[in-house]
Amino acid sequence: MKLSRHTRIAAAVAGAASIALLAAACSTGGGEDDTASDEPVTLTITTFGTFGYDDLYEQYMDENPNVTIEATNIDTGGNARTDAFTKIAAGSGLSDIVAIEEGWLGAIMEVSDQFVDLKDYGIEDRKGDWVDWKYEQATDSDGRVIGYGTDIGPQGVCFNGPALAAAGLPSDREGVAELLGGDDATWEDFFTVGKQYHDATGKAWYDHSGFVWNSMVNQLPEGYYTAEGELNVEGNADLKERFELLGTAVADGQSAAQAAWDWNGGKSFVDGTFATFVCPGWMLGVVQGNTEAGGGDATTGWDFADVFPGGAANWGGAFLSVAETSEHKEAAAALADWLTQPEQQVAQFEAAGTFPSTVEAQDELAANPTPNEFFNGAPVGEILAARSQGVVAQFKGPDDSVIQENVFGPPLQKLDRGEVDTQQAWDEALALLNELVG
Structure with a gap:
């Protein structure tokens, strides 16, 4: 695992000393699964703020009857940071999918081995989907890609x-x-x-x-x-x-x-x-x-x-990462991949105003602007x-x-x-x- 400098406040946020974080980061846990089967699987996901995912969760479960999504949404990105690092320090409790905010991605990169390398689940095939810097942001110093880009x-x-x-x-x-x-x-x-x-x-x-x-x-x-x-x-x-x-x-x-x-x-x-x-x-x-x-x-x-x-x-933007502690890594990666596809990013924008990080979704919104009735019909x-x-x-x-x-x-x-x-x-x-x- 990777151990680096942690500030006094980061240690307080994590709720444990650095040695506890070291122990937690070196544990993995969880097994692999085969999403090709129709075995029932429950996936947990933690987001924050306004992601606009509620209808998309329902759509995914309708299209994948064996999947049950249990979603938690935390009020702010700062509180989501506290939640994530507390659970990383404890070595347990992370959802299968964790939304990571751009502002604390740098801190996550110091314990990036707590999240799976999404190259093992085909993310490299989608590299061209995103604006180039978004994909690079989620790549750690060892070349592992730990996040599917959501918005910018x-x-x-x-x-x-x-x-x-x-x-x-x-x-x-x-x-x-x-x-x-x-x-x-x-x-x-x-x-x-x-x-x-x-x-x-x-x-x-x-x-x-x-x-x-x-x-x-x-x-x-x-x-x-x-x-x-x-x-x-x-x-x-x-x-x-x-x-x-x-x-x-x-x-x-x-x-x-x-x-x-x-x-x-x-x-x-x-x-x-x-x-x-x-x-x-x-x-x-x-x-x-x-x-x-x-x-x-x-x-x-x-x-x-x-x-x-x-x-x-x-200002901002987020990623969906899959925790190493997940017992359903393959299914979790499939859900995170689906949520960040261009079509879903357009739907997310329409629900919450989050601007897509995928080029195709950006082009769609630019070419077919829909007036936002709340904002005086603005083509947001x-x-x-x-x-x-x-x-x-x-x-x-x-x-x-x-x-x-x-x-x-x-x-x-x-x-x-x-x-x-x-x-x-x-x-x-x-x-x-x-x-x-x-």
Whole structure:
């Protein structure tokens, strides 16, 4: 097995010391099965957030009567990370199929032998299905491929049309895209318009700084790690410059200081608390779900613009991996393979807004855009296909998600609440970096 550096927080997440993880990682367990038989088999799968798989599970079981799928969905990717590493440390409990988020794929790669090499189940025959970097992301240092690619996260801007109209700003998709700078949009443009909006209404421009910061970081050629896997935070002039730009926006009243993944039970999407939201494709389902939870609907006025500050950006995306502890590896691989076929990725997009990582599915959505009634009839598939041009996922190191959530998350929350200034927030982030990551 492979043993490497683990941070104090990663050890806490795993709930065991490194030696426990070593023991767990060296155990395999589980036998092979033959999916050519009609023997009944129950497959477990754990996902997170909004995957849009419910109808696909039913379809698969209808087409394969001997298969029963038992699905678990965890609310957020961060909590799914905790769940996965706790079970890896314990040496048991992983589902047959585990959804792995791009942000913590680097950490999974340090224990990649806990998941089967999908080349043993024919994934190489599908290598050309995905955008090339997606397939490479799931390939470990030994050349093993441990994940079927699900979605990627090209980003556009969600905006509330009535809110912008009330501020005297353009409120249609094309007008908003032009307002924010079009093909040449920058973060400076975004925050300049945000200040105009705040000055006109007294209300916040965006929900909270954590998600904006994550988008700003993901857009850089190198983020919290270099392409060679070295930590890349302290002394990183690009990160500091963007942090200061964000700090100025906060000082101008542009952040609504919302709690991540809460938004007052969704009411903040309905009551005009903020006017824009950074939206990778999978976040469209989050916007709709929260708006409806807050008592809103399509008439609330959310829309989706083909523009993003700073150009192409990718936030998120996931993989389906098969655990070595599975007693039904062949059947599990067959299900994961089916769920990630282009046809199913189109259905997944229609259910949850997750933009496909397979080229054929992307082409289908671009060629036959279906208006999204919730987002004012926006052709979201066509928009996301356009936003995906030039997207290449950034290298994510083993503690990338820890840095985003636990190093920068708390200082940004304090910055939003006015408890610290920009420099104090940056200094606190560096202190947490040294404490939690080293």
